[in-house]
Amino acid sequence: MAYTLFYFPGNANLAPHMALEEIGAPYELVLLDRANAEHKSAPYLARNPTGRIPTLLDGAETVFETAAILLHLADRHPESELAPAPGTPGRGRFLTWLFHLTNTIQPEYRVFYYPEQHVGDPARNPAHVADAKATAERRLCQMFDLVDRELSTRPYIAADHLTVADFLLLMLVRWGRNFARPPRDLPHLGRLCAELLARPSVQRAFAQEGLAAPFI
The missing domain is CATH 3.40.30.10 (Glutaredoxin)
Known part of the structure; x- marks a missing residue:
């Protein structure tokens, strides 16, 4: 089905x-x-x-x-083979990074894109809205720095082979494409993103959603 x-x-x-x-x-x-x-x-x-x-x-x-x-x-x-099977070596690392991406990095984007939802009264405190957005961007850059360091010693984020966590990571990098310091510019993260963007599966998904370059 x-x-x-x-x-x-x-x-x-x-x-x-x-x-x-x-x-x-x-x-x-x-x-x-x-x-x-x-x-x-x-x-x-x-x-x-x-x-x-x-x-x-x-x-x-x-x-x-x-x-x-x-x-x-x-x-x-x-x-x-997009995830280590339950009970096999590497499953713990895979889950760790999958959930780090979704629990730590992804929620910070809600503050970046919807800062008005994270201050008391956006109409009365417009400066607080700008501060919340700037703080979220700074925190996200720090988070991507950590990911980049992790990728300096391995080809993929959650295993020694491609997993679904890498697709999640690419999506999160895309969301930061307009940062003052976009995550695509980090050396090891940029290398992984370039590899993923060259995959036919990724290219088809981007095309089907009508996403135009620059993709990240």
């Missing part, structure tokens, strides 16, 4: 989209009308009560949260 991925171009669906293309499993894309808040509509909320994007349908099962979708896909398709 084919998967169904609810998406909006460039949103957190991009990482699972790349994974689906890499796996080669049949799937259908459903574009959400985010401008008209379709992701907050009753039909969508019935599938994903958080009202966030993405959502994956796998037969009768519904999965949301980007890292959960990635882990679900990797474990459903062990032949893809």
Whole structure:
């Protein structure tokens, strides 16, 4: 049975989209009308009560949260080798970095892109909004510095081979493409991103979402 991925171009669906293309499993894309808040509509909320994007349908099962979708896909398709199998050496490291990316780096982007949601009264404290955004960018740059150091001793972030965590990392790098110090400029992280962008699976996912260069 084919998967169904609810998406909006460039949103957190991009990482699972790349994974689906890499796996080669049949799937259908459903574009959400985010401008008209379709992701907050009753039909969508019935599938994903958080009202966030993405959502994956796998037969009768519904999965949301980007890292959960990635882990679900990797474990459903062990032949893809996009995650060390449970109980095997390397599984712990894989989970550590997958969850570091989703629990530490990804939430900081919400402060960067929606700083007004993180101050008391944005109308009364516009300077606080700017400060929150600047602080988030600085913290994100520090987080990517850590990732870059980690990549100085290994080819991929979560294993010695490609995993779904690398797709998540590429998506997060893309979100920082307009930083004063974009993560793509870090030497080891930039090397990995260039390698990923050369993969046909990644190129197909970007093209299907209509994402234009510069990609990161």
